[in-house]
Amino acid sequence: MQLHTITPILEALAPLAYAEDFDNVGLLVGNPQQEISGILVCHDALETVVDEAIQKKCNLIVCFHPILFSGLKKITGKTYVERVVMKAIKHDIAIYAVHTALDNHPEGVNKMICNQLGLKKTKILVPKEKFIRKLVTFTIPENHQQLRNALFEAGAGNIGNYEDCSFNSKGIGTYMGNEHSNPEIGERFEFVESEEIKIEVTFEKHLEAKILKALFTNHVYEEVAYEIYELQNQHQNIGLGMIGELENEMPERDFLQLVKEKMKCENIRHSAFMNKPIKKVAVLGGAGSFAIQQAKKMGADAFLTADLKYHQFYEAENQLLLVDIGHYESERYTKNYIVDFLIKKIPNFAIILSEQNTNPVKYF
Template sequence: MKIKNILTVLEEMAPLAYAEDFDNVGLLTGNADDEATGVLVCHDALESVIDEAISKNSNLIVCFHPILFSGLKKITGKNYVERAVIKAIKNDIAIYAVHTALDNHKQGVNKIFCDALRLTNTRILIPKENYIRKLVTYTIPENLEKLRNALFDAGAGNIGNYENCSFNSQGLGTYQGNEDSDPKIGTPGEFVEEKEIKVEVTFEKHLEGKILKALFSNHVYEEVAYEIYNLNNSHQNIGLGMTGELTEAMEEKAFLEFVKDKMQAHGIRHSAFNGKQIKKVAVLGGSGSFAIKNAISAGADAFLTADLKYHQFYEAEGKLLLTDIGHFESERFTQNYIADFLSNRLEIQVAVTSIDTNPVQYL
């Protein structure tokens, strides 16, 4: 098995197109054409983790955080990033990062967070914008079923819990081919009026190439008429953060003790208690201060995230319990999820690092 075959499986788990524009996901070091000897999963691909990969004969490290986030102008080993990259390259170890590609997935980081707290009725907190497109095309009735099914197979027509969604309307199409044309119906130079079906399907933008290939391969016309539109609809199944509900409401202090236990948090910083029962909870693994207003708007009684600054605790405004449980702690079960996903699909050694890469220590 080549490394590139494993990358295909990783794309199934967390499509790179789901990642935020600022992020640096995908293959960061290494050659995808190399034969894979084993996979080591970690949160951060530090030098010590690369040493562990070497000892375990694993030449692919799948990390959550990208060790290469911003550009490097020099690689001299002067800091932990450069030392890790040098060691990986010297030892032919590939490093692949998922980060916000998995953050935005409906089964990803925040669903894992919710599951750890046994939250139900989960929904995306900040649905992804500008991600849905619509294809409109026209064909003859005899070609409709074949063409539409091909588009469905390519990933078009999925809306929430429904698939194979389309709208089809009948109309009258006209055309007149020139002397070099080869029309399916009629002859060159002839003005043709023909019953046609207008087919409309939505799709996620990263599937556009696949959708167009299906369109051109299964359409009967020499020249395929089609339009693609960007939609303003939010994608309800892709996005950052998540909300969910506890089985039973809890007092604030009891809720924080519950969170501390389930997320194995060493310490929790929080806004002032306001005597409100906690039932609806918003979560966002990692740095989530930007989503405080979203959590309030969603009607959450508590918002669990990390990396909150002093003044940001004021933003709770007494409307919810604002809680910082620690960056690593809010994402701690992600590496196990990645390892389980790969183990169930690959016939190759997959292991989780034994090294605690959390840089924050507690007394």
């Protein structure tokens, strides 16, 4: 398989549009036209992982964290990042990263944590903002059903648990074509008043090109009138973190023991015990201190995340239990999820789970 036939599958796993603006996801190293003989899936694309890929005859590495996060001004092999890029290029190994594109996915990193802890009634903790757009267009009654269905088929009209959502209203449209026009109704230089249907649909911003293609392909007008707006609405099914409920409430110490067993943690840092049971739990894989206040706002009894600083533990303020299980530990099941996804999508192809433990934090 050529690389360019695999990247759409990876984008279905973790749509690039879901990624945070600061992130660097997608194809980082490699030629889209190169033939791929095998895929090695890892957490971090370190030099040892590249060596493993060479040994196992895999020339595509799919990693969670991007090895290239900011620009490189020199590639001399001085840093671990430069050495990875040099070795990958030398051996024609492509590198593709998913990171926050999978963090924000409703079935991604945080859903994995929820599944491990047995959380029910889960929903997004920090919904993604400025991700929903609205298309407004106008057409004749004879065309509106075909056009509207085409927009639905392209992905418009999905709101939460509902699909094919739109708002339609009748009105009178006017126009007069010049000497270069070819109007569907009326003649050139004729002032036309025509009954029209106004169609309004929302869509996720990464679908805009597909939505516009459906609009222009299925519209009968020579000149298509349309407007696109960026909405302030938060996307309730895409975003960072999740919050859910344990099947049964439990004491704080029992909850920490559950976390330690299910997330395979050697150590857990936590805020002071409040001596109240844990039922509602918020989670956010990776560095999640920015969501402490949101976890409180949503009534969480505990917030499981990573990379909390000393003074951030004070922010618990006896309102919830802050639980820091470590960055790698909070994301440890990600590579397994990627492997399972790819095996289903590309059966009979070499997809290998890396054996390298790339956690840079060691415990004594």
